[in-house]
Every structure is written in structure tokens, then in C-alpha cells.
Amino acid sequence: MADRKEYIPPGWDYNPASWSERLPIIVLAMAGFFIAGYLALYQWRIIPSIWDPFFPQGSIRILNSSISHLLPIPDAALGALGYLADAVTGAIGGRERWRTMPWIVIVFGIAVGPLGAVSVMLVVFQPVLFHAWCTLCLASALVSLIMIGPAMDEFLASLQHLRRVKDNGGSFWRTFWGMQSTAR
Amino acid sequence: MWARILSAAAGIWVMAAPAVLNSSASAATNDRIIGPVVASFSIIAMWQVTRSLRWLNLPLGVWLVMAPFALGYISTAAGWNSVGIGIVVAVLSFVPGSSKHRLGGGWPSLWRRQSTR
Numbered sequence: 096m097a098d099r100k101e102y103i104p105p106g107w108d109y110n111p112a113s114w115s116e117r118l119p120i121i122v123l124a125m126a127g128f129f130i131a132g133y134l135a136l137y138q139w140r141i142i143p144s145i146w147d148p149f150f151p152q153g154s155i156r157i158l159n160s161s162i163s164h165l166l167p168i169p170d171a172a173l174g175a176l177g178y179l180a181d182a183v184t185g186a187i188g189g190r191e192r193w194r195t196m197p198w199i200v201i202v203f204g205i206a207v208g209p210l211g212a213v214s215v216m217l218v219v220f221q222p223v224l225f226h227a228w229c230t231l232c233l234a235s236a237l238v239s240l241i242m243i244g245p246a247m248d249e250f251l252a253s254l255q256h257l258r259r260v261k262d263n264g265g266s267f268w269r270t271f272w273g274m275q276s277t278a279r
Numbered sequence: 280m281w282a283r284i285l286s287a288a289a290g291i292w293v294m295a296a297p298a299v300l301n302s303s304a305s306a307a308t309n310d311r312i313i314g315p316v317v318a319s320f321s322i323i324a325m326w327q328v329t330r331s332l333r334w335l336n337l338p339l340g341v342w343l344v345m346a347p348f349a350l351g352y353i354s355t356a357a358g359w360n361s362v363g364i365g366i367v368v369a370v371l372s373f374v375p376g377s378s379k380h381r382l383g384g385g386w387p388s389l390w391r392r393q394s395t396r
Contacts, residue, residue, distance in 0.1 A: 105383060244326025
């Protein structure tokens with residue numbers, strides 16, 4: 096959180112784009128990627144069985160369910176891609192990216208939000224539709240929820256920056272793409 | 280923070296309750312939908328920037344109180360559990376928690392003109 100003063104957005108008392116703010120999110124996203132990737136490997140039968148200390152039968156039921164195979168690739172593979180997108184968009188850009196590349200911060204915020212929403216939906220489906228739980232699926236959902244709060248502060252700082260530039264006669268889109276990064 | 284932790288725990292308990300309380304089908308379905316959603320909003324609202332999401336737990340708490348009457352399982356353990364936890368969740372949604380950071384006016388600032396002069 097200790098960061099050079101000029102990196103801190105106006106009206107803030109810390110820089111939401113500093114590495115100490117972003118690194119934990121990137122680590123969480125990578126953890127989510129490995130959990131979801133492991134589940135996908137089972138769904139593709141690249142590995143023959145799945146680890147679940149609490150609901151061994153539940154995991155088998157959930158991961159082979161009709162919902163999990165609705166799309167051309169299994170749902171955990173899609174989840175893994177989502178986590179990877181979170182990690183990559185969380186990592187791109189420097190400590191001033193809320194101001195210098197709002198587009199990546201906004202893509203990051205949009206990537207984190209829906210992943211969390213889909214995770215919660217899948218948590219509801221597990222017991223309601225299949226009367227089963229899957230430990231690693233729950234762990235993955237928890238990871239995606241924990242990422243939302245810390246990602247949203249940077250998202251807010253970028254939106255405030257765009258608003259400020261626009262209200263002071265600057266170009267919204269030039270600022271959005273990082274071609275103009277100062278208010279006024 | 281403690282309010283969000285308690286509220287998340289309440290949501291997780293509601294999620295698990297059908298397995299413990301021998302709930303009827305309608306009680307189990309309701310708990311298994313509302314529980315994870317309450318827990319999710321509580322977890323997201325642990326951070327100051329997304330704290331307002333706590334208010335979404337107010338209608339969910341009220342619904343937990345009403346559901347046993349509406350869906351006809353008020354005379355069961357699941358029914359009383361739902362009413363009790365619903366009150367707790369609704370009350371906790373009013374606890375603002377600490378806001379130690381300044382966030383440039385927060386989300387409402389996006390709806391106000393930001394001209395400096």
C-alpha cells in the first residue's frame with residue numbers, strides 16, 4: 096500500500112493498482128485456475144478419478160452432470176479459462192494503470208464479476224438439481240467470490256478517472272484506451 | 280467485518296441445514312438457494328468498496344422469515360430455523376462496518392459531474 100503519492104487517485108488514501116493490492120488477486124486467480132484445471136482434466140478423463148475428502152460420490156455426480164456438459168467444453172475448463180483471464184488482466188500494466196490503461200482495468204473488473212456470479216449459480220445447482228456437493232467446486236466458487244471485492248476498488252478508480260476527464264472536456268475514448276492519461 | 284463474517288456463516292449454515300434438520304423438499308430447496316446467495320453477498324461485502332451489497336441481504340433475510348409461512352413448513356425445525364436465521368441476516372445487513380479508506384467519493388461520484396471549476 097506504500098506507494099508514491101502521484102500514483103494515488105484523487106480523493107483516495109491508497110493506490111488500488113499497486114502491486115500489494117493486485118498480487119493477492121493474481122495469486123487467487125492462479126489458485127482458481129489450478130483447481131478448475133484439475134476438475135477439467137477429470138471431466139476430459141485425462142485423469143481417471145477425482146479427489147474429494149468430503150463428498151466423493153457428490154463430486155463424481157456433479158462433474159459428470161448434464162449441466163456441466165451443456166457446452167462444447169466442460170464447465171470446469173471454461174472456469175479455468177475465466178481464472179486465467181482474471182490472472183492475465185490482473186497482471187497487465189503498471190502501478191498507475193487505473194489512469195494509464197483504464198481499458199484493461201475495466202476488462203479485469205468485468206472478467207472478475209461474472210465469474211463470481213456463475214460460480215454462485217453453480218453452487219445453487221449442485222444440491223437443488225443433483226442433490227450432491229463437490230468440495231473442489233465449492234472451493235473454486237469461494238476463490239472467485241473473494242476476488243470480487245479487491246478487484247472492484249481499482250475498477251472504481253478507473254471509472255472515476257474517466258468521468259473526471261470527460262467532465263473536464265477530455266476525450267472519453269482516448270482516455271479509455273490510454274492515449275490521454277491526464278485530467279484536463 | 281464481524282457482521283459480514285456472521286452473516287456469511289449464517290448463509291453457509293442455511294446451505295447445510297437441510298442435511299441436518301431433516302427438512303421437507305420445499306424447505307430444502309429454498310434453503311439451498313437462499314443460503315449460498317446470502318453467503319456470497321456477505322463475502323463480497325467484506326471489502327469497503329463493495330460494502331453496499333450488504334443491503335441485498337435485507338430482502339433475503341425477510342424472505343427467510345416469510346418462506347416457512349408461504350411454503351407451508353412453519354411447524355417444522357426447518358421452519359423455525361429459517362425464521363431465526365432470517366431475522367439475524369436482516370438485522371446484520373444494517374451493520375455498516377468500518378470504512379477506514381477514502382475512495383474518491385465512492386460509486387455515487389460516478390453520477391455527479393466532476394468538473395473542478
